[in-house]
Amino acid sequence: xxxxxxxxxxxxxxxxxxxxxxxxxxxxxxxxxxxxxxxxxxxxxxxxxxxxxxxxxxxxxxxxxxxxxxxxxxxxxxxxxxxxxxxxxxxxxxxxxxxxxxxxxxxxxxxxxx
Amino acid sequence: xxxxxxxxxxxxxxxxxxxxxxxxxxxxxxxxxxxxxxxxxxxxxxxxxxxxxxxxxxxxxxxxxxxxxxxxxxxxxxxxxxxxxxxxxxxxxxxxxxxxxxxxxxxxxx
Numbered sequence: 313x314x315x316x317x318x319x320x321x322x323x324x325x326x327x328x329x330x331x332x333x334x335x336x337x338x339x340x341x342x343x344x345x346x347x348x349x350x351x352x353x354x355x356x357x358x359x360x361x362x363x364x365x366x367x368x369x370x371x372x373x374x375x376x377x378x379x380x381x382x383x384x385x386x387x388x389x390x391x392x393x394x395x396x397x398x399x400x401x402x403x404x405x406x407x408x409x410x411x412x413x414x415x416x417x418x419x420x421x422x423x424x425x426x
Numbered sequence: 427x428x429x430x431x432x433x434x435x436x437x438x439x440x441x442x443x444x445x446x447x448x449x450x451x452x453x454x455x456x457x458x459x460x461x462x463x464x465x466x467x468x469x470x471x472x473x474x475x476x477x478x479x480x481x482x483x484x485x486x487x488x489x490x491x492x493x494x495x496x497x498x499x500x501x502x503x504x505x506x507x508x509x510x511x512x513x514x515x516x517x518x519x520x521x522x523x524x525x526x527x528x529x530x531x532x533x534x535x536x
Contacts, residue, residue, distance in 0.1 A: 354526070368523060402469055415470075
């Protein structure tokens with residue numbers, strides 16, 4: 313059983329389109345995250361939710377909108393995709409807000425905007 | 427100065443050798459430290475937490491030097507499968523965020 317699963321694994325789309333990435337965790341964790349890893353390999357936090365409540369909302373264009381219907385799911389919707397959105401997006405979860413236990417990551421969604 | 431800094435490498439090391447790399451952090455109030463490993467085109471995976479007293483897990487040893495604000499990772503008897511990018515991660519206690527280094531690329535050669 314995959315602990316943190318995200319879909320799709322690959323996404324190729326045209327500029328201007330709207331797309332969603334889904335994430336689910338079956339670890340019983342309270343906290344979930346979206347990270348972006350660009351071509352320079354920096355991992356940057358985008359959003360963090362704890363028990364469905366938004367905790368961290370970094371300086372991300374408002375074209376990106378997270379949604380957490382329950383604590384096991386955190387989806388990411390992106391409007392009006394731009395070339396610069398091309399990156400790998402990772403979902404992750406952790407037991408709680410305390411960062412003492414590390415994160416479990418999904419396998420990533422490789423987004424290519426053409 | 428970056429919050430978390432790592433030598434990007436690559437470190438090219440023969441199989442069986444010992445290799446060590448450091449990671450410096452800027453915030454002296456940082457509380458939690460981790461090493462993650464990321465294989466090419468894969469997700470990061472937790473390798474080990476770094477405790478104040480230092481800790482060891484098999485061939486891997488992690489150490490924390492608070493005075494000089496760095497953590498280190500030592501890999502003994504390196505294997506081909508150790509080839510990966512090693513990410514240093516630091517938790518600044520004032521918020522819930524982890525700050526990630528850009529990673530050190532390690533290549534183990536036969």
